[in-house]
Amino acid sequence: MAKLGRIAVAWLREDEWPRWLELDSNFQRDYAGWRVKIDKEIGKYAEKGYTVVKIDVGIDDFTAWCRVSGAKVDTNSRAKFAVFLLTAKDHHH
Numbered sequence: 001m002a003k004l005g006r007i008a009v010a011w012l013r014e015d016e017w018p019r020w021l022e023l024d025s026n027f028q029r030d031y032a033g034w035r036v037k038i039d040k041e042i043g044k045y046a047e048k049g050y051t052v053v054k055i056d057v058g059i060d061d062f063t064a065w066c067r068v069s070g071a072k073v074d075t076n077s078r079a080k081f082a083v084f085l086l087t088a089k090d091h092h093h
Contacts, residue, residue, distance in 0.1 A: 004049040008082040009042060011054040019059050023073050055082040055089075 012020060017031045028034040042052045062081050063073065071077040 006051045006053050006086070007045050008053050008055050008079075008086040009038065010057040010078040010082040011038075012057055012078075013059075016059045023059070023063070024075070026075070053086055055085045057082055057085070 012034070014031045021027050021029070028037065042054075045052050057078060062078065065071070065081050065084070066073050066077055071080065
């Protein structure tokens, strides 16, 4: 199967989970449940031929980026931030 490209996935830390819950009322309530959901999504993309890159999204860096860029603190912005970090990482290599 041909590789289709890369997809950045916002990877969140378990130790920061309580803070994520405070930021976003629509957030998955428990970390284990989120891991099951995100692992399924990663598997779907991998099966289609994408290379999935887990991007560590720290809450402090994310909220600072939202302030600077004027982005909402939500799932869509976390995805955009992961892409931003992946792109920045590519330019540093």
